[in-house]
Amino acid sequence: MDQNQLKELVGKEAVKFVEDGMILGLGTGSTVKYMVDALGERVKNEHLSIVGVATSDRTAKQAESLGIEIKQLDEVDHLDLTIDGADEIDDHFQGIKGGGAAHLWEKIVAINSTKNIWIVDESKMVHTLGKFPLPLEVIPFGSTHVLEKLDKMGFRPEFRMNGDEHVLTDSKNYIIDLHMGEIEDPEKLANTLNGIVGVVEHGLFLNVVNEVIVGRQDGPEVLHAR
Numbered sequence: 001m002d003q004n005q006l007k008e009l010v011g012k013e014a015v016k017f018v019e020d021g022m023i024l025g026l027g028t029g030s031t032v033k034y035m036v037d038a039l040g041e042r043v044k045n046e047h048l049s050i051v052g053v054a055t056s057d058r059t060a061k062q063a064e065s066l067g068i069e070i071k072q073l074d075e076v077d078h079l080d081l082t083i084d085g086a087d088e089i090d091d092h093f094q095g096i097k098g099g100g101a102a103h104l105w106e107k108i109v110a111i112n113s114t115k116n117i118w119i120v121d122e123s124k125m126v127h128t129l130g131k132f133p134l135p136l137e138v139i140p141f142g143s144t145h146v147l148e149k150l151d152k153m154g155f156r157p158e159f160r161m162n163g164d165e166h167v168l169t170d171s172k173n174y175i176i177d178l179h180m181g182e183i184e185d186p187e188k189l190a191n192t193l194n195g196i197v198g199v200v201e202h203g204l205f206l207n208v209v210n211e212v213i214v215g216r217q218d219g220p221e222v223l224h225a226r
């Protein structure tokens with residue numbers, strides 16, 4: 001199986017956790033896209049009554065096109081389950097997210113969800129986080145000064161660009177990626193980044209996920225994290 005087939009495999013596996021009547025957080029990314037397709041199938045075939053809260057405009061559009069009802073986070077009083085992708089997951093089930101610039105909304109949805117499942121192909125499982133550049137969502141106003149500060153701190157920051165244009169998040173902010181290599185102490189780094197004015201949110205998702213579904217050549221593996 002190639003990487004896309006593994007993503008499809010875990011996407012399909014994840015929707016088995018969905019029950020009729022649930023309010024679901026729907027993540028973002030190429031793996032989640034397969035999951036939303038599979039969810040659309042279940043909604044259609046089994047006439048499931050579920051509501052989705054999307055973590056990006058992209059996911060909202062895809063879900064609605066498949067007949068899945070989408071509400072805003074502020075229109076629901078709870079979320080039963082959120083299914084999302086990840087860019088890296090370490091041995092302690094800590095993660096990096098935001099490769100698709102959606103980690104701010106994803107984190108807000110995740111922390112308001114009773115249960116979180118991440119779906120990844122096996123290449124995302126690592127011993128230590130940091131090979132994947134760590135995304136930060138930053139306010140455009142004064143962002144070059146934030147970049148300079150991060151540079152002085154040794155984090156090797158780069159604005160995420162699309163040609164000459166900044167990549168914009170759904171909240172119209174910029175992304176700075178930190179190419180810092182192995183992250184020895186994710187908690188300490190998270191605290192440092194939380195203290196920088198202008199940084200809205202970083203892509204470290206610590207102590208968030210409950211179950212991880214890993215796409216392996218011999219089938220999906222469900223790992224219980226916490």
Ligand SMILES: O=C[C@H](O)[C@H](O)[C@H](O)COP(=O)(O)O
Nearest residue numbers: 029030031098099100101102
């Ligand atoms: O911002 C994007 C999200 O955090 C994605 O869930 C993450 O980047 C994984 O995406 P993909 O499934 O495309 O690798």
